[in-house]
Every structure is written in structure tokens, then in C-alpha cells.
Amino acid sequence: MIAAQIITPRLTLRQPQAGDLPAYTAYCTSNRARFVGGPFDETKAFEKFCAMAGHWTMRGYGRYVMDLGGQPIGHVGPLGINDSLPEMTWTLWDAAAEGQGFATEAAMAVWDHLHTQGWPEMIIRILPDNTTSIAIARRIGAIQTDEAAPAWYEGALTFRLRSEVAA
Amino acid sequence: MILTTDRLTLRQPDARDVEPMLDFFASDRARFYFGPLSRAEGWKRFAIYAGQWALRGYGFFAVTRSDTGQTVGLAGPYHPEGFAEPEMSWLLTDAAYEGHGYATEACRAVLRHLYADKGWASVVSYIDPENAGSIAVATRLGAVQDPDAHIPLPGCLAYRHRPEALA
Numbered sequence A: 001m002i003a004a005q006i007i008t009p010r011l012t013l014r015q016p017q018a019g020d021l022p023a024y025t026a027y028c029t030s031n032r033a034r035f036v037g038g039p040f041d042e043t044k045a046f047e048k049f050c051a052m053a054g055h056w057t058m059r060g061y062g063r064y065v066m067d068l069g070g071q072p073i074g075h076v077g078p079l080g081i082n083d084s085l086p087e088m089t090w091t092l093w094d095a096a097a098e099g100q101g102f103a104t105e106a107a108m109a110v111w112d113h114l115h116t117q118g119w120p121e122m123i124i125r126i127l128p129d130n131t132t133s134i135a136i137a138r139r140i141g142a143i144q145t146d147e148a149a150p151a152w153y154e155g156a157l158t159f160r161l162r163s164e165v166a167a
Numbered sequence B: 001m002i003l004t005t006d007r008l009t010l011r012q013p014d015a016r017d018v019e020p021m022l023d024f025f026a027s028d029r030a031r032f033y034f035g036p037l038s039r040a041e042g043w044k045r046f047a048i049y050a051g052q053w054a055l056r057g058y059g060f061f062a063v064t065r066s067d068t069g070q071t072v073g074l075a076g077p078y079h080p081e082g083f084a085e086p087e088m089s090w091l092l093t094d095a096a097y098e099g100h101g102y103a104t105e106a107c108r109a110v111l112r113h114l115y116a117d118k119g120w121a122s123v124v125s126y127i128d129p130e131n132a133g134s135i136a137v138a139t140r141l142g143a144v145q146d147p148d149a150h151i152p153l154p155g156c157l158a159y160r161h162r163p164e165a166l167a
Helices: A018-028 A031-036 A042-059 A102-116 A131-139 B015-026 B028-032 B039-056 B102-116 B132-140
Strands: A005-007 A012-014 A064-068 A071-079 A087-092 A121-126 A143-145 A157-162 B008-011 B061-065 B071-078 B087-092 B123-127 B157-161
Touching: A005 A102, A012 A102, A018 A031, A018 A042, A018 A071, A018 B039, A031 A087, A042 B015, A042 B039, A064 A102, A071 A102, A087 A102, A102 A131, A121 A131, B008 B102, B015 B028, B015 B039, B015 B071, B028 B087, B039 B071, B061 B102, B071 B102, B087 B102, B102 B132, B123 B132, B132 B157
Parallel strands: A087 A121, B087 B123
Antiparallel strands: A005 A012, A012 A064, A064 A071, A071 A087, A121 A157, A143 A157, B008 B061, B061 B071, B071 B087, B123 B157
16 A cells, blocks of 8 residues: 655655645746656646646556645656556756755655555656756666666666665 | 436546546547547546546546446546636547437536535536537537637537526
């Protein structure tokens, strides 16, 4: 059973809710979304946030919103669109939240939870110029592989998280 | 939230509906619903539908046969960003479910719920003029064309449902 909420030293990781939409939309329509196919317009941002919530409904797991004292600052967690290995993802919605280790803290907590729930492995895809995220991937114990990028994420580097190296 | 009719149980979408909905989105039946779509795109589209509940507090119900549990379609208010008002929408996942009155029966239950429990005064449906099946359902439900409605879907007709006209 995947937890609907995970508490870390500084963050509450919880399911997406309506009150998060303004902060998420601000992120989605900004240049910060350039690593994931954006920026997007408000209509697309609304759809993407709906899909983040709907993922939980359909899979029983999904991405958590990082809640810092009531403020949503990003999202983190597994994305499982198709039948292949779920992908670990994280994003801080505003530059002001960067540089404090929030993404690392959140991703580590989610991965800790998932592998104690029997998930042996996850994949991570990151564009090569997203050096901040590459550093986080390494920090949480992910190992880069030489696997080719999928068609929908051309040029992306592939990393894998395996439970034996996450301990 | 669960609605029941003589033959149908309407509940929030979940994992049981994924395969029938991916089959639906992959088929020509999805031509009035952004499709046909690949499995991955259909998955995202259904996630958007399912996740709208979290953002709006209302959304599509999965329409299931009470005797078998089979998913036969969706019915409920669809309300993406950019729509001035929620749209009463419905679909049957397979041609085999047509001609039984399932869509009309499901929509009648949803409309009654929207009027009685949520206090909505009227609801619009945007229907492609070539979608004769849906026009017939709308007409059976007592909806009439609304020349004043804002139509966010180019080429569609607006039908207005009102409680006093619900047959």
C-alpha cells in the first residue's frame, strides 16, 4: 500500500489538491517548465494538474505535492503512464525554493517509502542541460545507464534507482 | 459519491475503468473526444478526466452495469480551464452498449444529482453536429439548442439542459 502522505523533516508530501493550482500553473507557464516540454498555457497546466491527481485514482500511486508549512513548492514521485518501469520525478515550482535541498529530501523520502513497499527499481529521465536535477539524481543514489532516450523525451539521459544502492 | 439507477451504478472512475477507456480512446468512437489516441495519450486523457474531481469537486462518473460491474461508459460534468461553465458530457465505451438507453439513463441520474444536490440551475452540452447519437440522447433528456451559449469547441452545437425539461 503506497502512502497517500509522507512526512519528511521539513516537508509534508501529499496528494494534489485544488488550492495548489495557482502555484502549479505559475510554474507550468514559466520557463522552468522548459525541461518537460513547456512552457505550457493555462489550459494545458490545468489538464496536467488534473492528470497528476487522476494518476493516483488510476494507479493507486502518483506524484506528491511538496508542502512546506502550507505552501506548495513542487511535486515529487512516481509517474507510471505505460506498462514500463515507473519513473521517479521531481520539480520545484519556483526558483526561490531551490538550493535548500528540498527536492533531494523529498525524492529520497519517496524512494525510501517505495522500496520498503517492494519496489525494486525505478527509472529517471533527465535532459542533459538540467544539471541541477542530474546532481539530485546522483545525490539520491541513482546510477546513470547508457539506455537510449524514449521517443517522447528525445536526448534525455537515463538513470536507475535500485533498492540495494539506496540503503 | 455513488448514483444508482434501475440498471446502472455510477461511481468515481478508478483502475477498473482504465482498459475499457483505453480501448475506447484507441477506437474511432473517440473521434468526438480528442481521438483516436494511442494508449499513452489515452491514458493521459483519462487521467485528466479522473483527476478533475480533485480540482473541481465534480467530474465524470464511470457508468457501470449493476449486474455485471462492467464499465459501459462515462457521464458527468467536464470542466477544463477555458470553459465558461461545466459541460454535461457522456460516452459509451463500445458500440455493443448502444441502443440500450444506458447513456440516457446515466445522464438523467447525473443531471438530477447536479440539480438536487449541487443546486445547478442548468447545464450545457457541446455536441458535434455529426454526433447523431449524442444529439438524440440530449433531446431525450429534454435539452434544447441554446443559441446564446458560449461555445468553446469550434463547430459544436450547444444544447441546454434544464431541470423542468428533464424527462
